[in-house]
Amino acid sequence: MKRKTTLTVGAVLLSAAALFGTSATAQASSAATPCGTFCLFQHDEHNFWGGKYMLFWPDGTCQNVEGPMNNSASSMINDTGRSVRLYNSANCAGAVGYTAKPNSEDEDFSNNGFDNKASSLR
Ligand SMILES: [Ca+2]
Ligand SMILES: [Ca+2]
Known part of the structure; x- marks a missing residue:
């Protein structure tokens, strides 16, 4: 029972991270572009x-x-x-x-x- 709860929370966090990554890229793709120099x-x-x-x-x-x-x-x-x-x-x-x-x-x-x-x- 406890193990199942942990897995569910983990999946939610993963989705949130993926959404944030997509939105940040769309908003300012250039800012995330690596150049380094x-x-x-x-x-x-x-x-x-x-x-x-x-x-x-x-x-x-x-x-x-x-x-x-x-x-x-x-x-x-x-x-x-x-x-x-x-x-x-x-x-x-x-x-x-x-x-x-x-x-x-x-x-x-x-x-x-x-x-x-x-x-x-x-
Ligand atoms: Ca040109
Ligand atoms: Ca020139």
């Missing part, structure tokens, strides 16, 4: 991992956005404690085009006037 993504909105992406480990030095991600980034996740500055030109030349705040994410660069432009960062 600074990530640029080819596409915007909730499609962070649906296209090409590139990981960076910002350390204050300039890094060029190489290959197919050059002039292609449309969203980002910044899981670092640094402000990451993106430049339209290679080698961090010219004006800063976009600043990613520490521990932030942006699902669409379009409203920042910086869609498909990033060529370097630091």
Whole structure:
């Protein structure tokens, strides 16, 4: 009798956990997306991992956005404690085009006037 009661409570707790997990994912899928460093993504909105992406480990030095991600980034996740500055030109030349705040994410660069432009960062 006592054993049966324990099993029932366990099943209820499991359901509650599953529901919470689903709802949290739907509400902010991006927030739960693992990046772990600074990530640029080819596409915007909730499609962070649906296209090409590139990981960076910002350390204050300039890094060029190489290959197919050059002039292609449309969203980002910044899981670092640094402000990451993106430049339209290679080698961090010219004006800063976009600043990613520490521990932030942006699902669409379009409203920042910086869609498909990033060529370097630091
Ligand atoms: Ca793009
Ligand atoms: Ca560019």
